[in-house]
Amino acid sequence: MKIRLPLLLVLITGIFGVLTYVIPHSAIQNADNEFRNSALVIIGAFSLVLGVGSIIRHHIDKVQRKREHWEYSWVLLLSLLITAIIGLFGGIEGNGHLPTHIANFHFDIQTIFLRMDVPLGATMFSILAFFMSSAAYRSFKARSLEATLLLFAAFIVMFGSVPLSAYVSPKIPHFAEWILTVPNTAAKRGMGFGIALGGLATSLKIILGIERGWLGGTK
Amino acid sequence: MNFWEKLAKIDRRIIYLMLLLVVMIPIIVPFKLHPKPMPPVEHLFNAIDAIPSEKALVISVDYTPDTEPELHPMTYALLRHAFAEHKKVGILCISLLGLGLAQDALSTVSNEFNSVARTHADSIIYGRDYVFWGFQASPLVPILGMGENIANVFPVDYYGNQTDTLAMMKKIKNYNNVGILVSISASDTPFWYIYFAQTSFGVRIGVGSTAVQAADYYPYLNSGQVTGMMSGMKGAAEYEEMVAKKFGISGRRKATEAMSSQTAAHLWIMFTIVLGNIGYFALRRRKK
Numbered sequence: 001m002k003i004r005l006p007l008l009l010v011l012i013t014g015i016f017g018v019l020t021y022v023i024p025h026s027a028i029q030n031a032d033n034e035f036r037n038s039a040l041v042i043i044g045a046f047s048l049v050l051g052v053g054s055i056i057r058h059h060i061d062k063v064q065r066k067r068e069h070w071e072y073s074w075v076l077l078l079s080l081l082i083t084a085i086i087g088l089f090g091g092i093e094g095n096g097h098l099p100t101h102i103a104n105f106h107f108d109i110q111t112i113f114l115r116m117d118v119p120l121g122a123t124m125f126s127i128l129a130f131f132m133s134s135a136a137y138r139s140f141k142a143r144s145l146e147a148t149l150l151l152f153a154a155f156i157v158m159f160g161s162v163p164l165s166a167y168v169s170p171k172i173p174h175f176a177e178w179i180l181t182v183p184n185t186a187a188k189r190g191m192g193f194g195i196a197l198g199g200l201a202t203s204l205k206i207i208l209g210i211e212r213g214w215l216g217g218t219k
Numbered sequence: 220m221n222f223w224e225k226l227a228k229i230d231r232r233i234i235y236l237m238l239l240l241v242v243m244i245p246i247i248v249p250f251k252l253h254p255k256p257m258p259p260v261e262h263l264f265n266a267i268d269a270i271p272s273e274k275a276l277v278i279s280v281d282y283t284p285d286t287e288p289e290l291h292p293m294t295y296a297l298l299r300h301a302f303a304e305h306k307k308v309g310i311l312c313i314s315l316l317g318l319g320l321a322q323d324a325l326s327t328v329s330n331e332f333n334s335v336a337r338t339h340a341d342s343i344i345y346g347r348d349y350v351f352w353g354f355q356a357s358p359l360v361p362i363l364g365m366g367e368n369i370a371n372v373f374p375v376d377y378y379g380n381q382t383d384t385l386a387m388m389k390k391i392k393n394y395n396n397v398g399i400l401v402s403i404s405a406s407d408t409p410f411w412y413i414y415f416a417q418t419s420f421g422v423r424i425g426v427g428s429t430a431v432q433a434a435d436y437y438p439y440l441n442s443g444q445v446t447g448m449m450s451g452m453k454g455a456a457e458y459e460e461m462v463a464k465k466f467g468i469s470g471r472r473k474a475t476e477a478m479s480s481q482t483a484a485h486l487w488i489m490f491t492i493v494l495g496n497i498g499y500f501a502l503r504r505r506k507k
Contacts, residue, residue, distance in 0.1 A: 040356075132488070140495065
């Protein structure tokens with residue numbers, strides 16, 4: 001039952017999903033609308049609750065067992081609790097029941113997001129630039145004809161992606177644009193067809209119950 | 220270790236330090252670079268310019284704080300363009316973290332316009348000129364649902380108002396009333412809009428993407444499924460340039476300001492690649 005019921009649900013919903021695209025009858029379309037606007041929203045909301053529950057459980061367990069870097073789990077749990085309380089009771093921009101400022105010091109959820117979350121996220125992402133520059137220096141070598149062509153294309157696109165290139169020659173950004181529009185599109189379309197056919201085959205295997213990896217490795 | 224070996228094996232800390240300097244110096248001592256708009260940005264600008272008064276521009280703020288420096292200027296530029304021409308704007312978020320960013324862009328740009336507005340008609344009014352629909356769980360729900368009825372997908376807006384009671388929503392019912400939908404994202408959200416909203420309902424799609432992702436959208440630009448695109452910070456700077464030229468808006472242009480740093484960083488990376496290759500070839504010749 002544990003296996004058959006999920007397989008049956010996937011079979012029915014999978015076939016129904018395909019039918020909505022080929023049968024324009026109002027009964028099928030109304031059922032699809034209803035399913036999408038109600039069931040999917042409820043499932044989506046539950047997944048949020050499940051996600052928060054899962055992260056809390058994981059970090060409480062980490063603290064209790066004193067696993068490596070368990071101290072940081074406290075930071076996460078406290079941050080989660082504090083921002084949740086401020087967000088739930090303080091309103092979006094400090095217009096809720098909970099006071100979210102002391103004199104000129106504001107700590108409403110929008111301020112916390114813009115002054116802490118945004119700079120922290122941007123800092124993490126910007127670190128990539130350092131790794132990329134080091135990796136480009138070490139590995140971008142003209143070892144073969146293919147590597148030389150790749151290097152040449154990368155140079156043009158990289159230089160064409162900054163305004164200075166247009167000052168050097170107006171043709172450089174257009175050449176970079178041509179590389180992206182023609183050879184890049186040709187390669188991407190080929191890959192796209194392959195990925196689409198692969199996706200179609202895998203989806204059919206999942207709908208028909210041949211591929212069962214999503215059940216958690218049950219044979 | 221001789222000179223050529225040193226050239227092929229520069230310590231990574233030196234590369235990091237130099238990159239930090241080439242990014243920092245143009246921020247401290249800025250030099251202005253004005254990008255020339257490329258065709259994908261021009262197409263997007265023209266499509267938004269041509270939105271008739273009875274239709275809306277919809278912006279889907281689908282990025283998160285990590286890509287804020289690259290993508291947030293796009294939202295600013297689009298809002299300035301729309302508000303300068305009093306075009307109706309609807310905003311939604313497929314990503315939860317986009318909510319705070321969308322709210323920031325809306326309040327900043329509407330305040331810019333309202334601070335210089337002389338009459339009520341000149342002002343940018345919530346509910347009349349723009350609506351922030353907010354977030355709806357599961358991407359397919361809003362993307363397909365908006366084709367039938369936007370108010371059904373977002374019964375209440377971000378601020379808790381009944382969506383269908385807002386003045387703008389009397390005319391904006393579904394994708395038939397949308398001039399173009401621009402998805403700004405660092406993930407695959409624009410693909411969802413292309414696959415479902417464009418294919419099923421024929422709505423025009425614009426894309427704002429990070430520079431590394433832009434190559435993925437060119438096949439769709441070529442086929443016409445994507446009307447126009449801003450790629451990376453340069454795309455945002457090009458759009459800012461077009462908006463500034465046409466409307467003379469003097470608000471802060473963050474992408475244009477960052478162009479000097481980005482140019483310096485690109486040149487530095489290209490220089491290190493050249494250095495690495497010189498060292499590689501010199502060592503290979505010596506080995507022979």
